[in-house]
Amino acid sequence: MPRTAAVIHPHVVVFAIPFGSHVTPLFSIINRLANFYPNALFSFFCTQKANKTIFSTYRMGPNVKVFDLWDGIPEGYVFTGKHQEEIELFMKAAPESFRNSLKASVAETGREVTCLVTDAFYWFAPEMAEEMKVPWLACWTAAATSISVHFYTDFIRETYGVGGPAGNEETLNLIPGMSKIQIADLPEGVLFGNLESLFSEMLHKMGRVLLAKSDAVFINSYEELDPIITNDLKSRFKQLLSTGPFNLVAPPSTVPADTHGCLAWLDKQKPGSVACISFGSVATPPPHEFPALAEALEATKVPFIWSLKDHAKVHLPNGFVDTTKSQGLIVPWIPQTEVLAHSAVGVFITHCGWNSVLESIEGGVPMICRPFFGDQRLNARTVQDVWEIGLKVEGGVLTKNGVIDCLDHILWQEKGKKMRENVRLLKELAERAIEPEGSSYKNFMALAELVTS
Numbered sequence: 001m002p003r004t005a006a007v008i009h010p011h012v013v014v015f016a017i018p019f020g021s022h023v024t025p026l027f028s029i030i031n032r033l034a035n036f037y038p039n040a041l042f043s044f045f046c047t048q049k050a051n052k053t054i055f056s057t058y059r060m061g062p063n064v065k066v067f068d069l070w071d072g073i074p075e076g077y078v079f080t081g082k083h084q085e086e087i088e089l090f091m092k093a094a095p096e097s098f099r100n101s102l103k104a105s106v107a108e109t110g111r112e113v114t115c116l117v118t119d120a121f122y123w124f125a126p127e128m129a130e131e132m133k134v135p136w137l138a139c140w141t142a143a144a145t146s147i148s149v150h151f152y153t154d155f156i157r158e159t160y161g162v163g164g165p166a167g168n169e170e171t172l173n174l175i176p177g178m179s180k181i182q183i184a185d186l187p188e189g190v191l192f193g194n195l196e197s198l199f200s201e202m203l204h205k206m207g208r209v210l211l212a213k214s215d216a217v218f219i220n221s222y223e224e225l226d227p228i229i230t231n232d233l234k235s236r237f238k239q240l241l242s243t244g245p246f247n248l249v250a251p252p253s254t255v256p257a258d259t260h261g262c263l264a265w266l267d268k269q270k271p272g273s274v275a276c277i278s279f280g281s282v283a284t285p286p287p288h289e290f291p292a293l294a295e296a297l298e299a300t301k302v303p304f305i306w307s308l309k310d311h312a313k314v315h316l317p318n319g320f321v322d323t324t325k326s327q328g329l330i331v332p333w334i335p336q337t338e339v340l341a342h343s344a345v346g347v348f349i350t351h352c353g354w355n356s357v358l359e360s361i362e363g364g365v366p367m368i369c370r371p372f373f374g375d376q377r378l379n380a381r382t383v384q385d386v387w388e389i390g391l392k393v394e395g396g397v398l399t400k401n402g403v404i405d406c407l408d409h410i411l412w413q414e415k416g417k418k419m420r421e422n423v424r425l426l427k428e429l430a431e432r433a434i435e436p437e438g439s440s441y442k443n444f445m446a447l448a449e450l451v452t453s
């Protein structure tokens with residue numbers, strides 16, 4: 001919806017996704033925009049639980065108002081244990097809950113909505129923007145590769161056939177920039193998996209509406225990282241703005257508390273010697289992979305720092321925690337960005353969630369990739385075969401010998417040296433992208449203008 005006249009008192013309404021690591025990245029950018037434009041009001045909507053996560057990290061601008069949204073769980077509801085039950089409940093209720101809360105916010109603030117910014121997942125957003133006659137800007141909190149895959153879903157299905165085997169090594173070489181991505185790397189719901197699930201259908205719809213209806217899509221990446229894919233998307237969408245890495249463009253107001261003494265522990269280790277292990281906020285490896293990883297660490301004697309929730313420690317081999325007390329630190333939460341930026345860290349064992357990949361690049365640390373679902377296999381493939389800054393574990397699962405092999409290559413062999421050099425170059429490109437005149441800085445300014453002009 002193109003704007004016809006300048007808005008004097010913009011009211012930007014923002015709909016965030018309360019799951020995975022979607023809330024904080026979007027909030028960080030909104031908070032920074034609010035900083036730039038004190039006369040604009042930013043109303044940020046997410047569930048109470050998710051909103052809480054941002055209060056600990058960001059000092060909110062006076063022109064940012066955070067609204068708690070219903071989580072979609074009916075009173076007295078008994079969970080059945082169905083896969084993604086909480087997400088499905090929220091998503092089913094989302095269109096109605098956002099509509100109602102929006103009305104309440106307009107009544108409370110006395111300001112009509114002038115722009116709608118949402119997580120790209122919200123397929124119903126363009127309809128709402130059209131009703132209000134305001135622009136719709138969509139935020140993709142992950143990589144250019146994954147948004148491209150959702151954009152090309154119909155083409156991929158027509159070309160490669162729905163239900164293609166998940167282990168298929170055929171490459172997506174007909175899609176710009178994807179010549180090294182294999183069919184098996186695709187997120188579930190594109191060609192294989194449950195194509196009819198709410199989530200798969202939502203992503204499929206998203207790919208279509210982003211092209212047809214969004215006034216701009218902004219993503220948590222920088223142009224220099226995936227230039228071919230980015231240029232292709234730029235030629236298709238009305239506006240594709242790579243405004244990341246978000247955590248560098250809009251850094252948190254406070255450094256997270258290092259409650260478990262991770263940084264002090266790292267200070268005592270040799271440069272480039274430590275393996276950092278973290279599988280993000282959603283994924284947990286299957287129980288049998290814990291002993292495999294633990295045995296590989298014991299066998300190689302590589303110092304390690306492991307973000308592991310207490311309840312998952314039962315999967316570790318008996319006595320592992322005690323026998324490795326001087327070798328490693330196991331804590332339920334690490335300040336991951338700071339840990340990866342510490343000079344003692346030499347390798348990151350990761351599920352390849354997009355924030356983790358970016359943080360590893362920012363820290364100049366090569367990765368050992370054990371992806372689980374969604375965009376993680378795409379990210380892992382890109383890490384290994386496009387950027388050459390890491391290795392996927394053999395067979396896609398953590399085995400003792402597979403992990404030993406990866407640790408050996410990355411920490412001690414020539415291959416690892418080359419990966420460190422490659423990741424250092426990507427880190428430099430990220431740093432340049434956010435400087436004035438850098439691509440992400442310019443794109444952020446373009447976004448700011450769209451949101452508030």
Ligand SMILES: O=c1ccn([C@@H]2O[C@H](COP(=O)(O)OP(=O)(O)O[C@H]3O[C@H](CO)[C@@H](O)[C@H](O)[C@H]3O)[C@@H](O)[C@H]2O)c(=O)[nH]1
Nearest residue numbers: 020021141142280281282307333334336337353354355356
């Ligand atoms: O001990 C920990 C563990 C995690 N983190 C942080 O948590 C975030 C994890 O984010 P990410 O690596 O993106 O993983 P997920 O939480 O799994 O992210 C979901 O959202 C991402 C962005 O859309 C997708 O790429 C992933 O596949 C999806 O699982 C990162 O910022 C980490 O720094 C910590 O600070 N300390």
